[in-house]
Amino acid sequence: MTPEVNSEQAALWNGPGGHGWAAARDMVDVVLQPYEDLLVAAAKERPRTGVLDVGCGTGGVIRAIAAALGDVPCVGVDISGPQIAVAQETENTRFFQADAQVHAFEPEFDLIVSRFGVMFFDDPVAAFGNLRTAAKPGGELRAVVWRSKDENPFMTTAERAVTTLIPDLPAFDPDGPGPHSLADPDRVRQVLGDSGWTAIDLREVELDCTMPEDVLPTYLTMLGPVGRALQTMAEQEREEILRTVLREFDPFVRDGEVRFPTASWEIRGSAPL
Numbered sequence: 478m479t480p481e482v483n484s485e486q487a488a489l490w491n492g493p494g495g496h497g498w499a500a501a502r503d504m505v506d507v508v509l510q511p512y513e514d515l516l517v518a519a520a521k522e523r524p525r526t527g528v529l530d531v532g533c534g535t536g537g538v539i540r541a542i543a544a545a546l547g548d549v550p551c552v553g554v555d556i557s558g559p560q561i562a563v564a565q566e567t568e569n570t571r572f573f574q575a576d577a578q579v580h581a582f583e584p585e586f587d588l589i590v591s592r593f594g595v596m597f598f599d600d601p602v603a604a605f606g607n608l609r610t611a612a613k614p615g616g617e618l619r620a621v622v623w624r625s626k627d628e629n630p631f632m633t634t635a636e637r638a639v640t641t642l643i644p645d646l647p648a649f650d651p652d653g654p655g656p657h658s659l660a661d662p663d664r665v666r667q668v669l670g671d672s673g674w675t676a677i678d679l680r681e682v683e684l685d686c687t688m689p690e691d692v693l694p695t696y697l698t699m700l701g702p703v704g705r706a707l708q709t710m711a712e713q714e715r716e717e718i719l720r721t722v723l724r725e726f727d728p729f730v731r732d733g734e735v736r737f738p739t740a741s742w743e744i745r746g747s748a749p750l
């Protein structure tokens with residue numbers, strides 16, 4: 478039987494969090510397109526025989542990699558049923574729902590990628606150790622993870638705007654599973670080393686992400702803790718708070734476009750030969 482781990486995250490990504498991301502899939506893929514491009518370029522660096530995308534969501538990244546590589550088998554795994562349900566398979570892309578921390582993988586991949594899908598494990602050493610079992614000897618890990626909140630001010634603008642308006646918003650635990658849990662490079666090196674990856678390398682990535690201005694209200698009401706809180710409110714209260722939050726995003730809006738800088742790590746590692 479699969480051990481019961483990551484139960485809080487499983488509840489979130491199979492509940493409101495996962496449904497929000499599933500419904501917002503086209504928007505997410507537009508906003509995070511620069512990171513898709515980065516991982517597609519990584520996949521094309523050398524010949525591949527099998528690629529795994531961890532925390533693949535609705536699968537945009539692994540479908541793009543599959544399209545770029547031709548007939549290489551590509552697989553996406555995610556703990557979120559609502560997202561896997563709408564992840565469209567292609568001739569060489571398949572998806573399945575599982576907790577990547579404990580799923581019994583076969584060692585069939587020479588590349589494991591992730592776009593912001595590996596920061597939610599309750600035991601990162603166990604999880605990255607388990608991912609290593611999915612890699613062929615010498616297989617590569619290429620994952621992007623967010624750097625700190627301070628380096629990604631766009632991501633916390635909504636939370637800052639509602640501090641007094643929604644005082645019971647869940648508090649952020651910097652050491653617990655969450656978007657910024659792998660922001661500390663020393664921690665990442667330690668986690669990857671302890672889980673048996675070699676040739677560990679962290680590269681700073683700074684990319685501008687964009688979305689049309691008229692999509693911003695949808696973005697804010699569908700994603701993240703503020704989005705989830707807004708969804709539970711009566712319409713009038715939601716509209717009032719949303720107006721306040723939107724004003725805080727003015728610095729990012731220009732000529733009908735929302736543009737914001739992002740800071741992340743590209744984590745690289747190799748499975749031992």
Ligand SMILES: C[S@@+](CC[C@H](N)C(=O)[O-])C[C@H]1O[C@@H](n2cnc3c(N)ncnc32)[C@H](O)[C@@H]1O
Pocket residue numbers: 483486490495498505509531532533534535536538554555556557560575576577578591592593594595597598
């Ligand atoms: C921020 S979303 C990124 C989704 C997708 N990679 C993308 O870029 O659109 C994080 C994803 O990680 C998934 N996830 C969280 N914990 C997981 C776990 N233990 N095993 C597999 N997937 C997990 C979530 O369900 C979610 O789809």
